[in-house]
Amino acid sequence: RKEVEQDPGPFNVPEGATVAFNCTYSNSASQSFFWYRQDCRKEPKLLMSVYSSGNEDGRFTAQLNRASQYISLLIRDSKLSDSATYLCVVRIGYKLSFGAGTTVTVRA
Amino acid sequence: DTGVSQNPRHKITKRGQNVTFRCDPISEHNRLYWYRQTLGQGPEFLTYFQNEAQLEKSRLLSDRFSAERPKGSFSTLEIQRTEQGDSAMYLCASSLGGQAVLSSGDEQFFGPGTRLTVL
Numbered sequence: 087r088k089e090v091e092q093d094p095g096p097f098n099v100p101e102g103a104t105v106a107f108n109c110t111y112s113n114s115a116s117q118s119f120f121w122y123r124q125d126c127r128k129e130p131k132l133l134m135s136v137y138s139s140g141n142e143d144g145r146f147t148a149q150l151n152r153a154s155q156y157i158s159l160l161i162r163d164s165k166l167s168d169s170a171t172y173l174c175v176v177r178i179g180y181k182l183s184f185g186a187g188t189t190v191t192v193r194a
Numbered sequence: 195d196t197g198v199s200q201n202p203r204h205k206i207t208k209r210g211q212n213v214t215f216r217c218d219p220i221s222e223h224n225r226l227y228w229y230r231q232t233l234g235q236g237p238e239f240l241t242y243f244q245n246e247a248q249l250e251k252s253r254l255l256s257d258r259f260s261a262e263r264p265k266g267s268f269s270t271l272e273i274q275r276t277e278q279g280d281s282a283m284y285l286c287a288s289s290l291g292g293q294a295v296l297s298s299g300d301e302q303f304f305g306p307g308t309r310l311t312v313l
Contacts, residue, residue, distance in 0.1 A: 094234075173237075
């Protein structure tokens with residue numbers, strides 16, 4: 087079983103729509119949680135950390151449920167520039183484990 | 195540019211040849227990581243250096259793979275006798291971490307990667 091499982095999508099949404107997706111992780115010892123963004127053929131970049139209390143960064147809202155080992159990301163008012171693959175990431179110590187990514191395409 | 199750099203950006207080689215990639219981390223970062231990413235998958239951890247010490251190697255890193263960070267600055271990843279299954283993006287990341295080698299450290303910053311194609 088993979089450490090991090092994500093719905094691969096793709097999610098194809100119009101500009102201005104809200105899109106939400108999630109991932110699950112298998113190791114209850116996971117310490118930190120993140121969403122990374124990866125554009126086509128580019129390196130992953132940190133989008134935001136995820137906390138149990140839930141956190142927002144502009145149009146992005148992330149949520150962590152430790153009991154269910156479930157992480158979510160919601161994007162409001164989608165922009166064309168939000169088109170990317172979103173990687174769910176968990177950390178144990180120094181080691182990051184990545185999901186396979188959820189592809190989001192925002193159309194005009 | 196003060197980010198992580200990797201060279202070459204692309205490498206095409208024939209099966210059986212040896213290849214070497216280089217990673218230059220952000221200058222003050224003491225930690226360096228190598229990951230491998232294949233199409234449709236997320237990056238997978240390969241190995242971790244704290245300064246010049248290689249502290250962990252994934253089981254993904256077969257005997258044909260070797261990584262070094264001789265002076266605690268840049269790192270090289272060598273693949274001997276390449277196989278078609280080695281075709282992937284090889285990503286390097288660096289971070290600033292404390293002396294406790296198993297601690298989480300700060301955010302990992304990724305380089306642009308080296309895309310390897312083995313024919």
